[in-house]
Amino acid sequence: MHSALVLNASFEPLSIVSSRRATCLVLSDKADVVEADGAVFRSERLTFPSPSVIRLRYMVKVPYVRRAALSRRAIFARDDHRCQYCGGHADSIDHVLPKSRGGLHTWENVAAACRPCNLDKRDRTPDEAGMRLAKPCRAPRASAWVVVSVSGVPDVWRRYLPIAS
Numbered sequence: 001m002h003s004a005l006v007l008n009a010s011f012e013p014l015s016i017v018s019s020r021r022a023t024c025l026v027l028s029d030k031a032d033v034v035e036a037d038g039a040v041f042r043s044e045r046l047t048f049p050s051p052s053v054i055r056l057r058y059m060v061k062v063p064y065v066r067r068a069a070l071s072r073r074a075i076f077a078r079d080d081h082r083c084q085y086c087g088g089h090a091d092s093i094d095h096v097l098p099k100s101r102g103g104l105h106t107w108e109n110v111a112a113a114c115r116p117c118n119l120d121k122r123d124r125t126p127d128e129a130g131m132r133l134a135k136p137c138r139a140p141r142a143s144a145w146v147v148v149s150v151s152g153v154p155d156v157w158r159r160y161l162p163i164a165s
């Protein structure tokens with residue numbers, strides 16, 4: 001099943017739907033095809049390029065700033081499965097300010113880490129342990145949920161997604 005990226009009228013990514021659903025939106029004049037995926041839908045009356053990216057003709061108000069849900073998987077995705085201290089393969093989650101010292105389980109206080117670094121750091125801050133984070137821990141930008149929820153983002157979507165590096 002192909003899926004399509006839905007952009008707001010303002011070109012911000014909104015969600016992912018099936019190509020079939022995307023085609024319905026286009027055929028009912030609610031959206032325009034921005035990128036096709038090369039496949040074709042055939043019905044009795046028409047053939048139609050299967051959409052890969054569509055843009056709504058109207059503006060959808062997003063009532064709140066989306067924040068990606070915090071999960072192990074999402075943290076590994078944000079940090080590219082790299083230990084944020086040594087750059088090795090991360091297989092654990094470090095709380096930058098340790099939980100034992102009041103550190104919260106929030107995007108800003110979690111980092112992917114390898115077990116040796118995690119063990120080495122113990123209940124110290126990076127400063128105290130003489131370790132340095134590769135980058136500050138931040139909540140992924142609004143669109144990162146797309147990256148987290150789909151394995152393998154189609155290349156054609158990339159230019160529409162502010163993928164955090």
Ligand SMILES: [Zn+2]
Nearest residue numbers: 083086114117
């Ligand atoms: Zn490490």
